[in-house]
Amino acid sequence: MTQLSIDDLRRVLVDCAGEREGLAVGGDIAELTFEELGYDSLALIETAAKLKQRFDIDIEDDKVVTAETLGALLGLANAAVAQEAGR
Amino acid sequence: MDTSARGRRVVMTGMGVRSPGGIGTKEFWDLLTSGRTATRPITFFDAGPFRSRVAAEADFDAAAEGLTPREIRRMDRATQFAVACTRDAVADSELGFDALDPFRVGVSLGTAVASATSLETEYVIMSDAGRDWTVDAAYLSPHMFDYLSPGAMPAEVAWTVGAQGPVTMVSDGCTSGIDAVGHAAQLIREGTADVVLAGATDTPISPIVVACFDAIKATTPRNDDPEHASRPFDRTRNGFVLAEGAAMFVLEEYEMARARGARIYAEIGGFATRCNAYHMTGLTKHGREMAQAISLALGDARLDPGQVSYVNAHGSGTRQNDRHETAAFKRALGEHAYRVPISSIKSIIGHSLGAIGSIEIAACALAIQHNVVPPTANLCEPDPECDLDYVPLTARELPVDNVLTVGSGFGGFQSAMVLRAVA
Amino acid sequence: MSGAVRTVITGMGVTAPNGLGTEQYWRAVLDRHSGIREMTRFDASRYPYRLAGQITDFAAEDHLPAKLLPQTDVSTRLALTAADWAFADAGIEPGTVDDDRMGVVTSNATGGFAFTHGEFRKLWRQGGEYVSVYESFAWFYAVNTGQISIRNGLRGPGAALVAEQAGGLDALGHACRSVRAGTELLISGGVDSALDPWGFISQFAGGRVSVEPDPRRAFLPFDAAASGYVPGEGGALLVIESEEAARRRRAPRIHGEIAGYAATFDPPPGSGRPPALRQAAERAIAQAGLRPDDIGVVFADASGVPELDRAEAAAIRDLFGPQGVPVTAPKALTGRLYAGGGPLDVVTAVLCLRDGVIPPTAHTTEVPGSYQLDLVLEEPRELSSPTALVLARGRHGFNSAVVVRA
Numbered sequence: 030m031t032q033l034s035i036d037d038l039r040r041v042l043v044d045c046a047g048e049r050e051g052l053a054v055g056g057d058i059a060e061l062t063f064e065e066l067g068y069d070s071l072a073l074i075e076t077a078a079k080l081k082q083r084f085d086i087d088i089e090d091d092k093v094v095t096a097e098t099l100g101a102l103l104g105l106a107n108a109a110v111a112q113e114a115g116r
Numbered sequence: 117m118d119t120s121a122r123g124r125r126v127v128m129t130g131m132g133v134r135s136p137g138g139i140g141t142k143e144f145w146d147l148l149t150s151g152r153t154a155t156r157p158i159t160f161f162d163a164g165p166f167r168s169r170v171a172a173e174a175d176f177d178a179a180a181e182g183l184t185p186r187e188i189r190r191m192d193r194a195t196q197f198a199v200a201c202t203r204d205a206v207a208d209s210e211l212g213f214d215a216l217d218p219f220r221v222g223v224s225l226g227t228a229v230a231s232a233t234s235l236e237t238e239y240v241i242m243s244d245a246g247r248d249w250t251v252d253a254a255y256l257s258p259h260m261f262d263y264l265s266p267g268a269m270p271a272e273v274a275w276t277v278g279a280q281g282p283v284t285m286v287s288d289g290c291t292s293g294i295d296a297v298g299h300a301a302q303l304i305r306e307g308t309a310d311v312v313l314a315g316a317t318d319t320p321i322s323p324i325v326v327a328c329f330d331a332i333k334a335t336t337p338r339n340d341d342p343e344h345a346s347r348p349f350d351r352t353r354n355g356f357v358l359a360e361g362a363a364m365f366v367l368e369e370y371e372m373a374r375a376r377g378a379r380i381y382a383e384i385g386g387f388a389t390r391c392n393a394y395h396m397t398g399l400t401k402h403g404r405e406m407a408q409a410i411s412l413a414l415g416d417a418r419l420d421p422g423q424v425s426y427v428n429a430h431g432s433g434t435r436q437n438d439r440h441e442t443a444a445f446k447r448a449l450g451e452h453a454y455r456v457p458i459s460s461i462k463s464i465i466g467h468s469l470g471a472i473g474s475i476e477i478a479a480c481a482l483a484i485q486h487n488v489v490p491p492t493a494n495l496c497e498p499d500p501e502c503d504l505d506y507v508p509l510t511a512r513e514l515p516v517d518n519v520l521t522v523g524s525g526f527g528g529f530q531s532a533m534v535l536r537a538v539a
Numbered sequence: 540m541s542g543a544v545r546t547v548i549t550g551m552g553v554t555a556p557n558g559l560g561t562e563q564y565w566r567a568v569l570d571r572h573s574g575i576r577e578m579t580r581f582d583a584s585r586y587p588y589r590l591a592g593q594i595t596d597f598a599a600e601d602h603l604p605a606k607l608l609p610q611t612d613v614s615t616r617l618a619l620t621a622a623d624w625a626f627a628d629a630g631i632e633p634g635t636v637d638d639d640r641m642g643v644v645t646s647n648a649t650g651g652f653a654f655t656h657g658e659f660r661k662l663w664r665q666g667g668e669y670v671s672v673y674e675s676f677a678w679f680y681a682v683n684t685g686q687i688s689i690r691n692g693l694r695g696p697g698a699a700l701v702a703e704q705a706g707g708l709d710a711l712g713h714a715c716r717s718v719r720a721g722t723e724l725l726i727s728g729g730v731d732s733a734l735d736p737w738g739f740i741s742q743f744a745g746g747r748v749s750v751e752p753d754p755r756r757a758f759l760p761f762d763a764a765a766s767g768y769v770p771g772e773g774g775a776l777l778v779i780e781s782e783e784a785a786r787r788r789r790a791p792r793i794h795g796e797i798a799g800y801a802a803t804f805d806p807p808p809g810s811g812r813p814p815a816l817r818q819a820a821e822r823a824i825a826q827a828g829l830r831p832d833d834i835g836v837v838f839a840d841a842s843g844v845p846e847l848d849r850a851e852a853a854a855i856r857d858l859f860g861p862q863g864v865p866v867t868a869p870k871a872l873t874g875r876l877y878a879g880g881g882p883l884d885v886v887t888a889v890l891c892l893r894d895g896v897i898p899p900t901a902h903t904t905e906v907p908g909s910y911q912l913d914l915v916l917e918e919p920r921e922l923s924s925p926t927a928l929v930l931a932r933g934r935h936g937f938n939s940a941v942v943v944r945a
Contacts, residue, residue, distance in 0.1 A: 045609060046606060046610075047605035047607070047609050049605065067606055070398065071397065071610075071672045074332060074333065074672050075331075075671060075672045078331065081668065082669060165666060166667050167667075219803060219815070228679060228680075228681075229679060230680070230701075236659065239663070239737065240663060242737065242740075243663070243737070246659070246660045246662070246664035249735075250736040251740060253585065253587065253740050253743070257744065258744055258746070261741055261743075262934075263741070264652065264738060264744075265742075266701065267701065267934050267935050268934075268935055271936055274804050278806055278807055278810065279804060280805070281803065282709075282801075282804070283802070283936070284701070284706070284709055284802070284937075285700065286698065286699070286700060287647070287679070288684070288698060289676075289679055289681045289685075295698065299698075302716065302720075306716070323663075324655075324658065324670070327658075327662050327667035327670040327674070328670055329675060330667055330670070331671060331674065331675065332672045332675050334675070388696075389697065389698070390694060390695065390697075391642070391643065391685070391688040391693060391694055391696070391697035392694065393688045393693055393694045394689065396682075396685055396686065397676060526675065526681075527676065527679075527686075527688070528685055528697070529681070529697055
């Protein structure tokens with residue numbers, strides 16, 4: 030499957046845990062931290078679950094909650110995609 | 117508690133316990149001091165699809181308990197546990213309830229998920245295993261109202277003795293078991309009741325509950341080693357073990373108990389509760405609010421930290437809880453935190469959510485009776501961050517006079533209670 | 540109550556099927572504007588009853604931040620909003636308090652039921668991996684206490700009590716108890732909602748919901764043609780403080796005093812002993828230092844089930860004498876709101892005392908003479924004494940009573 034875009038990730042995050050100010054569609058959001066946006070660890074865990082359900086992307090529990098920015102989470106997601114593709 | 121009504125004291129004169137690995141008070145205490153645990157693979161349903169597949173199930177036989185077919189039909193499993201425990205506690209107290217003014221007898225029953233098990237059973241039928249959002253009224257059980265709105269649970273407890281004073285269900289999540297007993301003590305202290313049937317029950321081992329804790333990774337996935345899966349304060353701990361159980365007490369005004377020569381297990385010396393207003397499931401690193409609850413409970417009992425003989429911890433075995441709690445103990449007990457023996461019986465009987473607080477109170481009262489402190493099982497490699505005396509592996513004999521028990525629950529609840537020996 | 544500390548109401552927030560906000564609700568009550576209508580949330584045509592007191596004009600996104608929406612049931616959204624309004628009314632800016640002298644005690648009867656129904660469905664249709672992280676706390680009975688505490692930074696004591704429809708008054712009574720024990724302020728009350736199909740039909744299993752299809756004839760408290768009640772959603776949150784604390788912080792208003800509270804429980808079924816509502820009322824009145832003569836109005840539990848109406852009428856008659864006190868049941872316009880019902884009745888009592896007018900019981904036309912009940916019908920009536928008694932009963936025997944004084 031293809032790599033996720035930052036907007037794909039944004040949409041999943043919002044579906045799971047609601048909109049936030051500063052999380053504009055198409056905006057420069059990769060470096061925004063979850064902390065400043067107001068997404069807690071539950072939001073990340075839920076997002077990881079949704080990524081699995083919607084895109085069949087598997088990120089380990091322990092790794093998910095270490096991601097501090099959207100960019101970092103996107104990196105984890107796409108690393109998982111690449112790993113699957115490599116099988 | 118109401119510190120203006122210090123005149124009335126509250127004591128425990130009867131006890132009934134239904135625990136995994138311990139149906140009955142004696143069996144429960146034997147388990148706690150035996151070195152065995154009651155955590156096993158889940159058998160109540162096929163747990164194969166779930167992340168955490170271990171639990172502490174109780175060997176409860178409703179018919180053998182003397183529950184009638186009608187009682188078994190209408191009562192959720194949690195209610196059955198509560199009624200069985202209540203009957204034990206009432207008999208144990210040897211209190212002549214018939215001679216009491218029923219309006220002076222109350223009930224305070226704790227539970228976190230109430231009739232969840234029955235809700236799930238009915239849901240599968242009514243919805244045809246999730247196919248119908250508009251569930252089929254043709255399959256509506258007459259007892260479904262009571263599973264939706266669980267007032268029947270404290271009612272059934274009240275009916276065991278015909279209690280007509282204040283009757284309520286205290287449902288503060290995982291602190292329900294300690295809060296229900298605290299609430300009951302308040303009712304007696306303030307003079308509203310003389311006797312209260314107090315305690316808690318939860319029988320949450322059902323797919324929906326397993327699934328919701330799976331979702332937040334709160335329960336342990338240590339499925340290959342069920343007997344050692346609950347590892348509070350251990351470096352390798354990775355979540356709690358879901359459990360079921362119940363404990364009920366007869367709480368009585370002290371002078372009344374003394375006048376009739378009742379056997380007194382312990383006095384409810386102090387109680388306090390706080391919210392951390394932080395997060396519905398997360399805990400702070402500093403444990404300030406739990407520390408405050410502890411300090412207030414000790415103050416209520418007019419005790420210094422140094423006088424505490426034993427602390428029964430919440431010790432659920434999640435990474436965050438055990439760290440949070442260690443910080444709270446240090447903050448509230450100061451130097452004494454490093455000396456006092458502290459243990460978590462969740463290592464043995466798992467975490468029965470709203471019930472466990474009451475089951476832990478039973479353990480505290482029995483610790484006072486026996487001058488023995490139960491161990492924290494499976495504590496093989498203490499977490500360096502949990503650097504207190506958590507009584508690893510083996511029960512310990514020592515004089516037990518004043519016991520502190522604490523609880524922490526979703527919603528931010530932090531509760532503490534002091535029990536003390538009565539001469 | 541007896542003793543030095545007077546417990547007063549300094550803020551109120553209402554979310555009711557016939558009004559969002561206290562004043563809108565009160566106008567609806569006086570105008571006899573009903574919130575009972577055909578179920579609109581799903582197709583109830585195959586169910587034996589189809590009426591409910593629904594709140595249809597509440598858009599949660601207008602009142603709460605986006606982050607709270609995925610993790611809250613409708614009952615919690617209503618409770619948080621009502622709590623915000625109560626704090627605003629009390630002159631405390633919601634979300635800016637950060638205090639361990641302030642606590643929360645709510646009542647709940649059904650928890651976040653629509654939310655949990657959705658999660659049950661995902662579990663059984665799709666599998667456990669589809670269950671939301673929020674199921675771990677969005678359904679349980681303490682959810683409103685927890686969420687209100689977090690949103691408002693309340694670090695004092697928190698509790699959640701369950702006693703079906705009596706629990707809401709128990710929560711208020713416990714708040715008063717906490718104030719007397721030293722907590723300066725608590726937000727207290729209840730909100731319930733179980734109007735998804737599973738919650739909705741489960742209420743019918745109680746055997747007390749009316750099957751009358753006409754919204755004006757389905758819930759007729761104390762009427763000869765009473766045939767049960769209509770369930771509703773909503774409730775109220777109130778700010779309770781010691782009078783001394785309220786005056787010290789110059790609270791903008793004191794709505795009234797909760798002067799007395801008591802709770803009793805009925806004897807076991809088949810015992811032959813009478814129900815205990817009268818004793819709860821008696822004790823609440825005595826705790827207020829009053830006599831039945833001092834009560835200007837009774838807000839009845841009003842079950843709408845004939846034998847229960849009869850029992851309540853008997854309790855009122857025994858305490859006050861035949862036609863001894865004006866009685867009313869504004870819940871005929873909202874349905875029974877479970878844990879929300881008692882607190883909403885207390886708010887209504889406060890407004891009744893404020894304006895000196897007793898709202899009528901809508902839709903009821905013919906009260907049996909044997910009840911000897913002075914039910915206020917048709918038109919509002921002038922209030923003669925600034926004290927109200929509020930009654931609530933919960934299924935299986937809960938009886939709670941609160942005395943409100945101006």
